[in-house]
Amino acid sequence: MNQSEIDFFDRLAPQWDANEVKSTPERVRSILSKLPLAPGQEILDLGTGTGVLLPYLSEAVGDAGRVVGIDLSEGMLSRARKKYGHLPNVELLKLDFEEEQIPGMYDVVMLFCVYPHLHSPYDTLKWLFKMNIKPGGCAVVAFSSDEKFINAIHHERDSDSDHLAPAPVLAREISSWGFRTEVLAATPDEYIVLIKTDDQQA
Numbered sequence: 077m078n079q080s081e082i083d084f085f086d087r088l089a090p091q092w093d094a095n096e097v098k099s100t101p102e103r104v105r106s107i108l109s110k111l112p113l114a115p116g117q118e119i120l121d122l123g124t125g126t127g128v129l130l131p132y133l134s135e136a137v138g139d140a141g142r143v144v145g146i147d148l149s150e151g152m153l154s155r156a157r158k159k160y161g162h163l164p165n166v167e168l169l170k171l172d173f174e175e176e177q178i179p180g181m182y183d184v185v186m187l188f189c190v191y192p193h194l195h196s197p198y199d200t201l202k203w204l205f206k207m208n209i210k211p212g213g214c215a216v217v218a219f220s221s222d223e224k225f226i227n228a229i230h231h232e233r234d235s236d237s238d239h240l241a242p243a244p245v246l247a248r249e250i251s252s253w254g255f256r257t258e259v260l261a262a263t264p265d266e267y268i269v270l271i272k273t274d275d276q277q278a
């Protein structure tokens with residue numbers, strides 16, 4: 077993530093929650109209900125932003141589990157800290173998850189409303205599965221809308237390089253990199269692609 081991207085998210089941070097129309101509690105709960113989440117798990121939330129997923133992930137893993145949220149925008153992260161820093165099973169870290177080593181191994185790695193911002197999705201996924209995902213674990217690319225909504229926003233912001241393909245197309249592309257993928261939802265309200273590797277026992 078370069079400085080102008082950090083500045084961009086820092087500028088958006090104060091209004092992020094007020095402008096959030098898609099990630100309603102109902103929709104977030106519905107998306108998470110389709111994922112292999114369970115009490116006691118360790119979950120990584122990459123690009124946690126203001127922490128939209130954190131209370132739900134915290135609840136899903138319970139006291140025996142752990143949720144680590146990562147972001148490089150201090151503006152975003154400070155809001156997440158203020159809202160959810162008190163949750164005993166939630167930790168927040170400031171680092172670049174595509175460039176720096178992430179501590180720990182996780183059952184589920186969430187990439188929620190983040191995938192179009194990755195600079196090197198292939199390398200990032202390979203590295204995550206090697207260094208941060210437990211055997212049998214998975215990564216999840218998800219959005220609380222379809223790709224049309226996401227692409228319209230990125231077009232308005234003049235960042236067409238952040239183009240998002242439809243879920244089946246993205247799943248095929250990621251499969252072609254040697255991962256196993258499954259489209260769990262592809263509707264106007266939910267976009268979910270589950271990613272595993274053959275190296276990992278399911």
Ligand SMILES: C[S@@+](CC[C@H](N)C(=O)[O-])C[C@H]1O[C@@H](n2cnc3c(N)ncnc32)[C@H](O)[C@@H]1O
Pocket residue numbers: 077082085099122123124125126127128146147148149152171172173174175188189190193194
């Ligand atoms: C579109 S926002 C989504 C935030 C949150 N997941 C949500 O749904 O509200 C993307 C977030 O990812 C963060 N981000 C993008 N690339 C990153 C990277 N390489 N390392 C750390 N954070 C990153 C940005 O700072 C931003 O807060």
